Structure formats: structure tokens, C-alpha cells
Amino acid sequence: MYKIVRKEVLNPVVKLMDIEAPRVAKSAKPGQFVIIRIYDKGERIPLTIADYDPEKGTVTIVFQEVGKSTKLLGTLNAGDYILDFVGPLGNSMEVPKDAKKILGVGGGVGIPALYPKLKVLHQEGYKVEAILGGRSEEYVIFKKEMEAVCDKVYYATDDGTLGKKGFVTDVLKEVLENDKEIDYIITVGPVIMMKNVCKMTKEYNIPTIVSMNPLMVDGTGMCGACRIEVGGETKFVCMDGPIFDGHLVNFDLAMTRLNMFKQQEKLSLELYEHGGGHHGR
């Protein structure tokens, strides 16, 4: 059992939790993820690590409530426990040796997944900037944290309530046109966003890494549910990733594979919500 020591509501659909998991906190590095299981009939859910504190023994996760499991997780509070918490999984980010100025591009819950990567690069002395996007101002989370580790942060929102009205790629284009020093890009967010970012950075010929978050079961290489195609080769995200060269990833396939259990996920959510606040246990 793993204790929730802190809970924060970041916006109507996104919540943050600090989970007590000393072994994971001690070993975690930027880019890695965890798999959690809330209760005995629960599924295993992969979540990118948003932060970690080896001294306190806690790991921070940020999740968007989309299906039954994440909604159920959202009902839990500080002091409650979740059944399983395993990690850190996947490979950590390699620091780009030749790069000097790094641009992070994040959207939605990809922003907290991007955060530890930019944080470590900032600590290593790189120039770091970021473009963050979301539906509206309240959907752009981790602004304060990001501003603390970036030399400059640009914003883009669909409704224009924060920064430029439009997509992160609209801002990206302007930034790349004006700033020729940027020589490395890290993007984390919805697959469609990462796809569009990579398409653009390829035109500018700037190395770009992405962090993939596919469906998973065990997360240790045993099942192959998380496979994607990179440069025409099949890769297991849990063993070979989750970070890949964004110019080689087949994003369309990644999007299709995310839909594999759409019907079942919908049914599960309907049954859960039909129960009216019932924990579905």
C-alpha cells in the first residue's frame, strides 16, 4: 500500500498527488514513469513522473481524469492509499551533449511530464525555454514550476486567455523563425501535438525528442502492449523508451493503438458513473 501524502486540484480535470514510495523516489530520474493500480480489481495505469523527492521519499504524479480509473483515483484524498505503485520504469533522458539552447514544448498533462526534464537541464546549465499550451489559461498547468526552471516561457491557448490564441505550433513557428540558437527540442503532450511539433522541427532540421505514453500492462518488457514503430522498427516503449527521436516515430500508428480498447473504456466509464459517485468497487 502506498500513501497519498498530498493532493492538489490543478484544474477541473487534472489532479496532482505526492505518493509515498521511498524506493521509487530514490531511483527516479527525469523521463521515467510509474505504473499504479488503485485497488484489487483495478487496471495498471502508466503515468510519467512529474517530480520526486528522495529525502521525503515521495513521487509526484499528475493525471487527467478521462476514464474510470483516473476518475476513481481523483476521488482519493491525502491520507488514502493506493494498492500498487511500481517504478521508476523506462529509461531516463540522456542529456544532449552538443546542444546549447533547449526548447521544451508541452501540452496538457504533458507539461508536468516535461518539467523534470527541463529542470535537470536547467540545473546542468543549459539555456532552457518552453512553449506551453492548453485549452484555456486554467488548463495550462505547472506554470510557476516551469517559469522557475526556464529562462523564458511562451504560452498558447485555444481561446487566447493566456499567451497567443492558437496552438503551440503557431508559437513554435515564430520562435524558430526568430531564434536560431535553439538546437534541441523536447516535446511532451497529446500524440497529435507531438506529431505536429515534430513535423515542424524536421523542416527546421532541429533534433527533437518525444516521450511516448501508450497503453501498457506490465511495463517491464513482458507483454509488448506498448509497442510503437520508430524508423520502421517495432519498439517496446517500456524497455526502449519512453523517449524516442521524434522525427522517426510513427505517430499515426501510436494514435490508432491508443484506441484499441476505446469501446471497453467507454463501457467501464458508463458503468462507473451510472453508479453515481459509487467507487465501483
Added chain:
Amino acid sequence: MAVKDRVPMKEQDPKERIKNFNEVALGYTEEEAILEASRCIQCPKPTCVAGCPVHVRIPEFIKAITKREFEEAYKIIKSTNSLPAVCGRVCPQEEQCEKNCVLNKIGKPIAIGRLERFVADYALQNNIEEEVKPEKKNKKVAIIGGGPAGLTCAGDLLKMGYDVTIFEALHALGGVLTYGIPEFRLPKRIVEAEIERLKKLGAKVETNVVVGRTVTIDQLMEEEGFEAVFVGTGAGLPKLMDISGKNLNGVYSANEFLTRINLMKAYKFPEYDTPIAVGKRVAVIGGGNVAMDAARSALRLEGVEEVIVVYRRSKEEMPARLEEIEHAIEEGIKFEFLANPIRINGTEDGWVKSMDVIRMELGEPDSSGRRRPIEIPGSEFTIEVDTVIMALGTSPNNLIPSTTKDIDVQRWGGIIADETGKTSKPGVFAGGDAVTGAATVILAMGAGKQAAKAIDEYLRNKK
């Protein structure tokens, strides 16, 4: 005088059992067990024992059954086999103990597996425990992986008095017994009961620890005081056929398919949250036990009308146990022998629509001793399927070797260990599929047993 025919074991009717995940084989009654046991002629030099990787004292336990001394029989088995209820169900006895039975000369061999299962189930039902009170040795041993190899190694070391901690990557112990072998062949309550016994013996368990990621072997030895380590991390990553369409929606590795069903209980979705998506027609590629498990599991899922096993050799070359193949046939699984998939075709939105297959014929024997399948040009045909499960074996997971100092691996990636389990790193032992590549539960148990002995010796000699 010995009875010639072996006593049959009752099974669930095939028409009924394909609608549920309950155990197929129902076990012997006391009278049936005694009758079957009475067929044993008690060879003075028993050949059956030599065929058993853990050397169960077979004639002795069978004799105890004939005297209705079931508790005694249990103690005899348990003295060398830590998981009899499991072995009685999933061991390939026909290739081991039963193969060596002298009764083969006049008829069917003694049903050693069934008798072992009877005794183990009797002990579980009647709460018969071993009495083990070893002298505590204040030495910590880490077991990496809670599958058959690790559980066996842990059990033997606990009985010798060592302080044993099992580290398991998943949320439940059991390894392949839990995530791989289906409920209808090995009920999970049996596995859980065996694990409970280990805990009563004093085993400490840490689930959710991926050694190599959460903590390394070097950290366990240098920072956490473990004086020896046993690596029993299993077979590794699933192999997928390198054909077009392999990543379409609806294509599973057998590992994923079985893990969803067995470990995550997707067959009880939506009561359990983990889903499984299958269509009406399912193809399973492969001819081993895992292929049989996947095919028979698929058949039991709601909405599945037909399951076809596609195997590139003929029935004779299938590596699966005969009993599993027969059960699959009884249940209505179709077989497409001498056929090999060449591509999987998808719908516009990325789901499996059909699979193109080519006819094979058998040529000269290859390195495995089996006749090599060769494609017959121009013999392609298409099978309409909407789900494809690949059961083609595994390749090693390099997580432990790549994160541990001084562990040597084979060119193909398996950990190098001698016959006692000793690796190139002092104090680290290994066994089971992580060393041999995918094999059987009992061979992994045999390796775990050997390693326990070697670890004991190592720790005794270490000042």
C-alpha cells in the same frame, strides 16, 4: 496383480467448459487414487525418480497412498518438491517420470502426476502443514522474481533457516503460474495457497520492485546486506513475427493476451477494470503450450465463435503437451497445420481484417531435430480473422545484466550460470528461463532447487 488400465480422471464436459474458466480436470477421489496407486509395482530400482528434475520419491509416496496414508504421502513429496499442487497439474509427466515407468512395457504408465495432484489437494483441503523449524541463520538472501524458480529456491532456503526476501516486479507473486497459465489449467487459489505457505515459513515479499530499475543487485548486496542473490526473472520479451500488419489493433503477443486474462482478470471485465478486445474469429500462431493456453482462453471469451491455431509444421512436431492438444481439439479449436502467416491485413481504421498464409511442407531435420518447414510457392491463401495472437516464444530481457556489474550473458542474451546456478558474479546465482530460455515450470523449479543448495554451500564457506 497390477491393474493394466490407468484410472481415468473426471473432467468438465467440453461443451460446458468452453463457457467458463473453471478447472477442466477435476482430480481423483480417494478411492480412485488408491486404485491407481495400487497399479504401482514398487520397482526396487525405480526409474521414474531419475526422470524427475526435483527427484520426488515417487514409489514411496505412491505406497503411502495405497495405505491411505495421505498425510505421509504429502510429506514425502514435499521433502523434495515445494509446489506439488502446481506440478501435479502442469508438469510434462509423459516426458519425465511417467516416461520412465516400467508399466509402459505392458500398458499405460502409473498416473504419477494425477496422484501427486491428489495428494497435494488433499493436504490443501485438510490444512496439512510441514513441520519445519530450522535453526535461524542470520544471513539475508534476495530472490529476484517470484515465479517457479524463485519460489522453489526461496522455499528450500527458508527450510535451511536463511532470511529470505522475494522481490517481484508485478503486483502478485507466481510468475508464469499467475500471469501465464490459465485458471482452467491451474486455479489461482492453488498458486496463492502455495505462496501463503512460503510466507508462513517466513518468506518476506516485496512486490512492485523491478530489480534493475527500482533497485539494483549491487545495491541490494552493498547497501541492504544481502549476502547472496538468486535471479529467476523468467523468459523475457515476447517475439513477434516480422510481417506487415504485426502492429495492427487486434494483434497481441500471447504474453499480453494471457496477462490481461490471468493476472488482470480481463475475462471478468467490467467487474475487473482491465479490458480485452477480441473479435469473432481468432488466429493463434504457434504450436507450444502457450499457444494452446492462448487458444483455449480465447475460445472462452464472450463473442468468440472460432479459434484457429496456425502452425508451420504438422501435429507431430507440435511442442505442446499431448494432453493440451487433445483438450484443445475436444473443445473445438481448429488447426491449420503446415501453414505460415506472411501478412496481416487491416481495415481502414487500423484493425485486423484477415491474415494471408502460405502452405508449408517439411524438409530435412534442422538444428532442433524437427523437420524444417519450407514454403510451397504459389500456395498463399487468406484466413478471415479479426484477432491474431502470436505465441512464438521469447527473447531475453537484458535489464539485470545491463544494470549489474560482472554478470556474463550468452551471445543470445541468457544469463550464464553453471549447473549449480553459479554466475560470473560472486554471490549471484541464476536459474530457470532467464538462464535456459523458455522451458517448463518443473525445469525452473529444478534449477531453483540446485541454486538453493549452491547458495547454502557458498554462504557456509564464506567467512
